[in-house]
Every structure is written in C-alpha cells, then in structure tokens.
Amino acid sequence: MEVLKIATAGSVDDGKSTLIGRLLYDTKSLTSDKLEAIEKTSKKNGYDYLDFSLATDGLVAEREQGITIDVAHIYFSTSTKSYIIADTPGHVEYTRNMVTGASTSQAAIILIDARKGVIEQTNRHFFINNLLRVKEVVVAINKMDLVDFSEERYIEIKSDFEQLMAKRDYQDQKITFIPVSALKGDNVVNKSQNTPWYEGETLLEHLESLDLAAVSNVGTPRFPVQYVIRPKTEDFHDFRGFAGKVYGGELSVGDEVVALPSQTRSKIKDIYFHDKKYQTASRRSSVTITLEDEINLSRGDMLVKAGDLPTIDKQFTATVSWMDSEKLISGKKYVVQHGVNKVLAKVDNIHHKINPDYSGIDSEVDSLGMNDIAKVTFKLNKPIFYDQFKNHRTNGSFILIDTQTNSTVGAGFIN
C-alpha cells in the first residue's frame, strides 16, 4: 500500500469540497454517522441533493459562509492506495494555504467550473502547483451537467488551459484533463454515461494508476542531523547516534560521507531503525546513523556522500512566497529555517515580483505583501548547505520566521 498526497485548488463555488465529498461517498469512505449528519443538514438547508461539501468544511464560520477557510486534511483508502487530500481554499487571499498544501503533495487537482472556464484564479492555481513542482496535475472540468455535458465546451476549456501550459516554467509536469460532475458523480469514481465522447480514465482510476515512485521527487541523498542520541548507559556507553531523516536518495553502511560544515570525512558504520540494524536507509526513513570516526556533529549539520556536495554559501537567491500581513521589507532580518537548520538572514535585494497569473513581473518593489511571490536575495550570518529547488525539493526549500512574532511568514524555493 502506498500513500499519495494530493492538493486541491479551485475558486469559491467551483465545487471542490463537493468533489472531495463525492470521492469519499463513491469509495464508501463516509461512515454512516457522517452520512446521516450530511443528510440531516442538507435537508435542513433545503437542498434536494446531498451536500457533500459538508463532509469537509469543518469550522463553524465555513459552514455559515459555505467556504473553506483553512487547509483541511481528508483521508481515504482503496485496496491499492492510501490517500491524503489537502483541501485548500481558492480565494486570492488564501494563496498561502495553497502553497502550503502543494508543498507536501505529489499530485494536484485543479478545478474549473465548466460554465466559467479558465479564469484568472485558474492561472494562479496552476502557477503555484508548477512553482512547487508538483509532478502530476489533474484538471477536473467540473459542473459538466450544467453545460449539458458538451464536448465542445470541454475542448474549448482544455485548449485555453493548454495556452497556460506553454508559459509554465517546469515543463515536465504531467497534466491530465477529466470532465466531471462532482454533484452528480460523473467520471469521479464511476464512468459517466453522459460523456460518451470522453475515453479517458475517471478521476479515481487516474489516481489509482499513478506510480508513486514516478511522482516522487528524487535527488541525491542528504542527511540533516536532527538530534544526537547519547544514552550514556552502561550498555551503550560510547554510543553516539545521529538521528535524522534521509532525503533525496539512499544511504548505505560503508558509504563514504562528508560532514558539513566541517567537511570532515568518515564512513557510515551502522544504520539503526529502532533497535535493528539495516544495510540501507531508504529515502524518507527516520534512522539513526553511527560513523566509523568520532566526529562532533550537532543539530543542523549535514551528512552527504563524498563527491556529491551541495552548495555551501552565505547567500542565495530564491523565489519567495510571502504569507504574512506584515510586509517583507528589504534590509529586514528574518530567521531562515532550512530543514532543521536555522540561521539569521537579511533581505539583501528584492529583484522583482512575479505575478502568479502569468501576467509578467513587476520590478519596482521594495516590500512584499501577503500572497506576493518574488525573487529575493538573502545574506546569511553563517553558511547553509543547499541544493537548487529544481534538483532537490527538500534541500532546496526553506521557511521564513519572523524574529519577533515567531510566526512562519513565508516560504522560499532556492534558484
């Protein structure tokens, strides 16, 4: 069984929550008590159909206003895959949630209302998923029932979207179009009788067919030290284990490694997962590594394979997504959290703002507001060990923390 994380993006009223509710309903993932609650509330609200959006909209304000405010996580599974859906709201002001949802996802579903077609918001949804290099994108053209399941309309929207695709930066992203009606259930889980002209897979069939290895972003192995385990007990008197998660690729016993920042060389002696030893630590496993030589490593340091070093530098340029109501200001200091490593950083230069609707750049800027995306250079108080985001999704990304409020105020993707 595999876990596939999916981000959803759509504008208000595109039927995103309904689509997710429909997925849950048709895969029989809604339990009878939840279904009962949906039936009850749908009736109370005077609908003659089941309002599946009630399955996901969790907060009181959301139910009152019929909108999704915050990222919600929804779980369901089939016999082949376990799914986690990050349901993110689509209004402009919540771009930060979309970036957040996409950051942990391998696939994305972008919803388009068949009546409205590709709108400014669609550009934004596509831009963000492309910026975050989500490998697999499904464009679900929804509310097909309201355009009489018209093939012409479907083709029209598809070709509008293809014009967007020509402008994208990350060309390897795979894009699949599916005509659906979330409300009526067409082509979500079950093949629709209303779209005989559509020969492709249903949404669920498509998700089921995705090969997880192929949609995962693989790079070179990076092992940031999270925590040093020194039990100092009789049995493990000299044990010094470096606990952390392996990113990008595998590490094996005997591998020659370089410790950063000291650049000291050693070899991997043992790899532990709990009390068992393993020959190899696979990608994304949380292991404890011991080395042949006694090297002093602490949190934030990194082990990499010899001959495969990341960039070690006290400055970098990144695409920043700003997420706070307080502006990012040129010259201001922030904490950069790069994986588990934290350094103090100063905004050296805001080169330009990038309009996330593909309408170009805006170069006369000295500050960034909520939801702005921009190319920014930072200077750091000590070097970090990074890869470009396009080569390494984890070691090429960071978050920005406000030194006064401690809030996470932005995210960045290193160029």
Place this chain on the structure above:
Amino acid sequence: MKDTSHINALENEAIYIFREVAAQFERPVLLFSGGKDSITLVRLAQKAFWPAKIPFPLMHIDTGHNFPETIEFRDRLVEELGLELIVRNVQDSIDQGKVKEETGRYSSRNILQTTTLLDAIEEFKFDACIGGARRDEEKARAKERIFSVRDDFGQWDERNQRPELFDMLNGQIELGQNVRVFPISNWTELDVWSYIKEEEIEIPSIYFAHKRKVFLRDGLIWSHSDYVYQEEDEEVLERMVRFRTVGDMSCTAAVFSDATDIESVVEEIRDSTISERGARIDDKRSEAAMEKRKQQGYF
C-alpha cells in the same frame, strides 16, 4: 529498508516529529490517557530515541472516572519502561472551586479536564504537549497543525494558524505560549489498529470484547457505573461489548462486538460503517462541539 508500506511511512513521519520536539523544546510532555492512541505514541517515542530513554515525562489528566482497567494498564506500562509519570486530578480542580461538576443526564468530566490541563502546563512550565489526536477523527481536528501554537490561555486560534510547509516544523514560541504536538496527525483509526497489530503492542482489555453491564440511551451503549448518570427506567443489560475509543466512562460509549483479539478488531474496524467519534458522547452535543472545546484549550 522498505519505504512503500504506508504504515511504515507514517511511522517514519511520527518519529521525525518526536525528534523535532526533543530538539526544539526545553520541557516537553507526552499527554497520556491510557487509550490506544497515546499507547501508540509511547511506542513511537521509544523508537525515536533508542537506545536512549524517552527524554520527557508522561502526564495523565485523571478525571477520576476512568475505567479501572486503563489505570492499571497505565501504571504497569510506566513501570515496565521506566518512565516518569505525572498525574493531575480533575477532582483537585473541583475541590479548588475552579470548575463545577456537571449534573444531570449527560454530565461528564470531560470538559473539566481542560482547566486541570492548563494548570498543570503552568505548574511544570511545559512548552510542548504531545498528544494522540488524529485529523481523521473529527472535522475541526482535520484543520489542526502538527505543531499547534496555543496562547497563555491555551486557546486555539483556528483562523490564525502557522502554515506548515514540506516537513519543516516551526516550534519558536514566546514565553507563556505552548505548542500542542500531534505526531500521528496523519494516521487513521485503521492505521493505529494495524500498527498495534503489527507491533504486537499491548493495550487495555476494554478494547476487546467482554461481558459488561450496560444500558441503552439515544442509540448508544453506556456503561453501567457509579460515574454515569442513569435513569430508573433505563434497564441494565449484560452484553458482549468492546470500546473503540476510551475517554472517561461518562463520555465513552461501547459497541456490540465479538472481537476478542487484535486480528478480529482490525477486521471489525476495516468493515465498520460508523466512525470512531460516533461513539463519543461528548461530540454529540453539537456539530461544533470539538471546535468549541479546542478554542477553550481542550486538547
């Protein structure tokens, strides 16, 4: 090592979160109820820090209305693993006049726990409280972060949560604030049960089918006990039941079951058409019951 099994992926994620807690906070604590989720947390914490001991204590906010089986189990586990256990009692908060015991048909000490918990956090100056809440449990919990910042009053501001990107966890807080940490956020009920089975984790006997004196109310099966208010016309029955979720006796309903071992429990959960929280009397109060409690500092 395999990385394809999805339980394996969840386990690796939880271990990563535990290590972040130990590295980022000075005084973490694991909130332990004696339920299956917190027992699972203990196992994951063991794995995260082996061969060292779990570097933080366990704390139980005891309503005084627990199933005796749970308390017995708790004490044994703590002793076997050589862990430090802190117990704080809701009864004390009542005696100090900080909270009032609820009365009547649906009275429960569940909500009262919040005050005792917040007092204990202040007493020990805990900066991180690790809990076994899962996003699949309930709609308000689906919006919860892995590191969830609470203010001085323990309140959850759902409109103003920190975004969590990739797997970077920001645990920076001000003095007086604390973080609630949920390492098994992404697990489902079935995942927890499958893990308990795979790891052969011992859990309290009330999770398995047993004969118990119960009564029926509002379509739920209530335990017949001194702690649970019962009307005279509510007839006591003896039935084979088990508990899917374990809070205190006044807020946890049983389910009819013949599942006496872990294999049959996993099967039962897999085929179940009712959610786990369907048996939580505290959630039946209103559709927003959990959201309200969380805003007030409930875990």
